[in-house]
Amino acid sequence: MTTARADVRLAVDIGGTFTDVVLQHGDDQTTAKVLTTPVAPEEGVLDGVEKALAEANIAPDVVGLLIHGTTLATNAIIERKGAKIALLTTEGHRDAVEMALENRFEQYDIMIDRPSPLAPRQLRWPIRERLNVAGEPLIKLDEESVRAVLPLIEKHDIEALAVGLLHAYANPVHEQRVREIIQSAFPKLPISLSSEVCPEIREYERQSTTCANAYVQPKMSAYLTALDARLREKGFSCPFLLMTSGGGLTTLENAIRFPIRLVESGPAGGAILAAEVAAEAGLNRVVSYDMGGTTAKICLIDDGQPLSTRTFEVARAYRNLKGSGLPVRIPAIEMVEIGAGGGSLAHVDGLGRLEVGPESAGSYPGPACYDLGGTLPSVTDADVALGKISPELFAGGNVRLAPEKAEEAIRSEVGVPLNMPVPIAAFAVSEIVDENMANAARVHAIEWGKDIAERTMIAFGGAAPLHASRLAEKLGLTSVIVPSGAGVGSAVGFLRAPISYEVVRSRYMRLDGFDADGANRLLEDMSREARAVVQAGAPGAELIETRLAYMRYVGQGHEITVPLPDRPLVSSDGKNLLESFDEAYRALYGQTVPGMQPEILSWTLTVSTVKKPIAKSSDKVVLDEEFSLPNQTRELFDPTLQEFVTAGLYNRLDLKSGVRISGPALIVEPQTTTVVASTFHAHVDERGYIVMTTKGEAV
Numbered sequence: 001m002t003t004a005r006a007d008v009r010l011a012v013d014i015g016g017t018f019t020d021v022v023l024q025h026g027d028d029q030t031t032a033k034v035l036t037t038p039v040a041p042e043e044g045v046l047d048g049v050e051k052a053l054a055e056a057n058i059a060p061d062v063v064g065l066l067i068h069g070t071t072l073a074t075n076a077i078i079e080r081k082g083a084k085i086a087l088l089t090t091e092g093h094r095d096a097v098e099m100a101l102e103n104r105f106e107q108y109d110i111m112i113d114r115p116s117p118l119a120p121r122q123l124r125w126p127i128r129e130r131l132n133v134a135g136e137p138l139i140k141l142d143e144e145s146v147r148a149v150l151p152l153i154e155k156h157d158i159e160a161l162a163v164g165l166l167h168a169y170a171n172p173v174h175e176q177r178v179r180e181i182i183q184s185a186f187p188k189l190p191i192s193l194s195s196e197v198c199p200e201i202r203e204y205e206r207q208s209t210t211c212a213n214a215y216v217q218p219k220m221s222a223y224l225t226a227l228d229a230r231l232r233e234k235g236f237s238c239p240f241l242l243m244t245s246g247g248g249l250t251t252l253e254n255a256i257r258f259p260i261r262l263v264e265s266g267p268a269g270g271a272i273l274a275a276e277v278a279a280e281a282g283l284n285r286v287v288s289y290d291m292g293g294t295t296a297k298i299c300l301i302d303d304g305q306p307l308s309t310r311t312f313e314v315a316r317a318y319r320n321l322k323g324s325g326l327p328v329r330i331p332a333i334e335m336v337e338i339g340a341g342g343g344s345l346a347h348v349d350g351l352g353r354l355e356v357g358p359e360s361a362g363s364y365p366g367p368a369c370y371d372l373g374g375t376l377p378s379v380t381d382a383d384v385a386l387g388k389i390s391p392e393l394f395a396g397g398n399v400r401l402a403p404e405k406a407e408e409a410i411r412s413e414v415g416v417p418l419n420m421p422v423p424i425a426a427f428a429v430s431e432i433v434d435e436n437m438a439n440a441a442r443v444h445a446i447e448w449g450k451d452i453a454e455r456t457m458i459a460f461g462g463a464a465p466l467h468a469s470r471l472a473e474k475l476g477l478t479s480v481i482v483p484s485g486a487g488v489g490s491a492v493g494f495l496r497a498p499i500s501y502e503v504v505r506s507r508y509m510r511l512d513g514f515d516a517d518g519a520n521r522l523l524e525d526m527s528r529e530a531r532a533v534v535q536a537g538a539p540g541a542e543l544i545e546t547r548l549a550y551m552r553y554v555g556q557g558h559e560i561t562v563p564l565p566d567r568p569l570v571s572s573d574g575k576n577l578l579e580s581f582d583e584a585y586r587a588l589y590g591q592t593v594p595g596m597q598p599e600i601l602s603w604t605l606t607v608s609t610v611k612k613p614i615a616k617s618s619d620k621v622v623l624d625e626e627f628s629l630p631n632q633t634r635e636l637f638d639p640t641l642q643e644f645v646t647a648g649l650y651n652r653l654d655l656k657s658g659v660r661i662s663g664p665a666l667i668v669e670p671q672t673t674t675v676v677a678s679t680f681h682a683h684v685d686e687r688g689y690i691v692m693t694t695k696g697e698a699v
Contacts, residue, residue: 010023019037083217134170270461289460407422549561
């Protein structure tokens with residue numbers, strides 16, 4: 001074993017159905033896909049890690065870095081399986097998290113569903129104190145009002161506490177004192193302070209984010225601590241980093257303290273992979289399509305950068321409409337996520353309509369074809385019945401499928417109620433989930449003012465290559481790329497992510513009274529905090545710093561981002577920021593507002609390691625003159641003809657650059673299968689990526 005420790009890195013992604021593992025050793029990759037173990041997720045992680053290490057013949061102590069992403073925090077909020085929490089807030093403001101923004105996201109429906117606060121009203125307790133917007137005390141903290149909640153914590157068996165006092169972002173002293181008093185009586189009780197979790201203006205979003213952090217902290221802390229201990233027992237001694245929602249990596253200690261930053265950490269890895277694939281291919285506009293066992297994620301990427309956001313919603317309760325979920329204010333990659341995965345269950349409702357998802361079979365009992373006790377039909381069962389999946393090759397042979405169970409589930413639950421033969425019933429299931437994903441992609445693009453057409457799709461995840469060509473047809477896309485390791489794409493993305501950390505602070509400042517010294521003190525403090533986190537994960541690495549100001553006209557309700565110079569600010573930067581704001585505002589809205597003064601509400605500072613330059617592909621691979629003939633064939637249902645046709649069956653590992661394949665065809669690899677529809681050709685480019693193009697288009 002001659003591989004150097006620095007060249008061995010391990011990535012793990014826990015999904016709702018599968019846990020994916022990618023072991024990078026030198027220029028080689030070894031992958032593993034195992035079923036997620038919901039009761040004790042660390043068991044699935046260790047199982048997958050052991051399989052990958054054994055296949056590569058690498059010992060745990062040789063691994064130089066372990067990177068982990070997970071949807072456990074997201075699932076805990078969606079399924080309401082987090083801790084029992086209480087919220088301490090300023091007297092008179094206990095109902096802020098329930099009043100929300102006092103708007104109606106669906107104006108004419110008097111029965112709209114709103115998400116219930118994570119802390120119910122009887123567990124939201126007032127504290128007597130008050131700060132003004134500048135952080136100056138109007139009412140001194142009444143410590144007796146804090147001590148009055150101590151017996152309530154014990155009475156209600158509170159497992160975690162959120163503290164969200166008014167204007168604590170401007171001065172955290174009251175919140176810090178509250179924590180001191182509570183911890184003197186309950187030293188092991190997890191306490192989340194809004195001034196640490198989300199030190200920004202806007203009371204509702206700040207309290208909602210703090211409550212969410214408290215809600216998932218006990219579960220995530222227990223899981224991460226247990227996993228770290230088990231890994232050390234197995235002989236791992238490398239740094240353990242966590243993927244964040246914003247596409248960076250953070251330390252284990254920081255992840256335990258702020259687990260809310262791990263929400264959507266798995267999908268973020270996929271977006272990073274897609275962005276790098278786009279950069280390699282020189283593509284300016286792509287749509288990433290990540291479909292796993294439980295959900296499908298779609299992200300728009302322009303000029304090599306995924307869309308990003310600082311606020312998104314978890315667990316939308318009403319028709320996936322904006323405003324019907326719990327707002328979480330953290331750095332995140334913007335994407336749309338719907339309950340459309342391989343495990344999404346199909347059923348016929350009381351009106352005779354076929355519905356697919358969002359409920360999922362998960363890993364246990366899983367789809368009916370897993371033969372683990374599941375009897376309801378899923379998307380994977382439909383794929384098996386349609387011939388898209390070769391049962392003996394599924395998940396690299398780690399999961400044995402029972403095709404007869406899939407067909408029986410579809411026949412009894414869909415075919416009989418709708419009077420359809422099994423193939424047509426299975427096609428109906430597949431068609432509905434594909435249309436759900438296509439509609440989500442269209443709506444997402446429209447919401448962001450983007451055009452979905454004329455983009456290249458980058459497909460990855462265990463189920464995405466199975467559905468990519470059909471989804472591309474529905475969206476009018478003519479090109480699809482399936483990168484290497486597509487079945488574990490998010491985990492591959494983890495290995496390409498920089499170690500980074502973002503700090504945000506709200507500090508109000510008008511440009512006509514620009515205080516350069518005050519801004520510098522704030523930014524220096526933010527830089528120290530961010531660098532401490534990044535250097536813990538990458539000691540001695542070269543670091544870069546990015547600084548932004550969130551600005552608006554005085555009186556406006558929303559801000560735009562303006563870059564700050566990478567140096568200490570001086571008085572004249574007030575004028576420079578005004579010019580930069582005008583330029584950004586004009587680019588977004590077409591014109592500026594004469595006579596209005598801009599102001600800064602929040603500041604963000606990100607420190608990250610320097611990414612290696614992405615080598616662009618020349619794409620000069622010489623394509624074979626003739627289409628490759630398969631060694632095997634398989635019967636595959638053709639959506640256009642609505643009947644089974646003979647499709648070529650290819651092993652991806654045997655395909656060399658330049659090989660051309662004409663659909664219909666199946667390209668099988670250990671963790672997924674790419675379906676080349678009858679309307680597509682495919683070829684393998686110089687990177688080993690599968691490139692599908694519609695027939696009639698140049699390849």
